Amino acid sequence: MIPAQFDYVRPPNIGEALRILKDREGEAKVLSGGYSLIPLLKLRLAEPGLLVDIRDLDGLDRIVETDDDLRIGARATHRKLHESALIRDRYPLFHDAAGGIGDPQVRNWGTIGGSVAHADPSSDWPAVLLATMATLVCRSAAGERTIAARSFFLDTFVTAIEPTEILTEIRIPRPNGRAGGAYEKIERRAGDFATAGAAVAVQLGSDGRIARAGVGLTAVAETPFAATDAEAVLAGGAPSEELYRRAGDAAAAQSRPMSDSHGPAEYKQAMAAEMTVRALRRAVARARREG
Numbered sequence: 001m002i003p004a005q006f007d008y009v010r011p012p013n014i015g016e017a018l019r020i021l022k023d024r025e026g027e028a029k030v031l032s033g034g035y036s037l038i039p040l041l042k043l044r045l046a047e048p049g050l051l052v053d054i055r056d057l058d059g060l061d062r063i064v065e066t067d068d069d070l071r072i073g074a075r076a077t078h079r080k081l082h083e084s085a086l087i088r089d090r091y092p093l094f095h096d097a098a099g100g101i102g103d104p105q106v107r108n109w110g111t112i113g114g115s116v117a118h119a120d121p122s123s124d125w126p127a128v129l130l131a132t133m134a135t136l137v138c139r140s141a142a143g144e145r146t147i148a149a150r151s152f153f154l155d156t157f158v159t160a161i162e163p164t165e166i167l168t169e170i171r172i173p174r175p176n177g178r179a180g181g182a183y184e185k186i187e188r189r190a191g192d193f194a195t196a197g198a199a200v201a202v203q204l205g206s207d208g209r210i211a212r213a214g215v216g217l218t219a220v221a222e223t224p225f226a227a228t229d230a231e232a233v234l235a236g237g238a239p240s241e242e243l244y245r246r247a248g249d250a251a252a253a254q255s256r257p258m259s260d261s262h263g264p265a266e267y268k269q270a271m272a273a274e275m276t277v278r279a280l281r282r283a284v285a286r287a288r289r290e291g
């Protein structure tokens, strides 16, 4: 199929982009990498009257670390994130996730902001942002607001972004001390969306116990979610295979997968547990500087 007719603009700056989104509210849609939106247009599952291409907006693809946080521009591509030395060395959880998204073409064009704004229930970035307690910065003509990742993913393909807003940046609290993270995903074939995926971020105390853990799951519910029951199991625990298994079981019990072409619900639930265990092993090893 070919898309329904639409207008296209490529504003030179964010002020202009926001003005257009406000003036054409209800018919305008932001276009970033196009790797989710264009297929929807071709299937006529989306028929916006206007596409607002944000590729020329300055500074929207920056990846910088401040004293407080890591700041990732919404237009940073999966590839840019995967190739960043800062991400590889300091935020390996993000490096893991970026390298497993789609294929090289998808990673060249697709952006982290587009992925989280699209909110596919099987996409990888949402789980990572849930595990790391990220916040998302949205701008409209009226100003800027921040939204916690844990309040952002409302339902399948539904987020807290308003149609007149542009997601500009994602902020991740800077890990301190003995912290580590990892992302584990099982897919049917290389390049597929996840059958189940788990993102884990841990902080170890001076006694070697898990002071704090964040666990985000994808592909095993109507939207990616924080596995808070698993986090509660982990808090204060001494790292061990037994603890990881209990956390994995708690994560699986909190999941609500549906049977589909990726596999039956029971299998996905088992994989949610297994991915959580594997991610925990690697996250703790990284926190101990063993991984």
Ligand SMILES: Cc1cc2nc3c(=O)[nH]c(=O)nc-3n(C[C@H](O)[C@H](O)[C@H](O)COP(=O)(O)OP(=O)(O)OC[C@H]3O[C@@H](n4cnc5c(N)ncnc54)[C@H](O)[C@@H]3O)c2cc1C
Pocket (backbone or CB within 6 Å): 029, 030, 031, 032, 033, 034, 035, 036, 037, 038, 054, 074, 075, 100, 101, 102, 103, 106, 109, 110, 111, 112, 113, 114, 115, 116, 117, 118, 120, 122, 123, 124, 125, 161, 165, 166, 167, 168, 191, 192, 193, 194
């Ligand atoms: C073959 C294939 C394989 C894939 N495999 C995976 C995979 O394994 N894992 C995975 O996670 N994803 C996968 N994807 C999806 C891919 O990651 C997309 O890049 C991503 O979902 C959308 O990013 P985009 O920049 O292309 O956004 P677009 O397609 O341009 O936009 C997507 C949606 O987000 C909105 N939007 C985009 N940017 C903003 C912004 N800054 N502010 C507000 N709204 C915005 C748009 O209006 C639109 O509704 C795959 C896609 C394809 C085609």
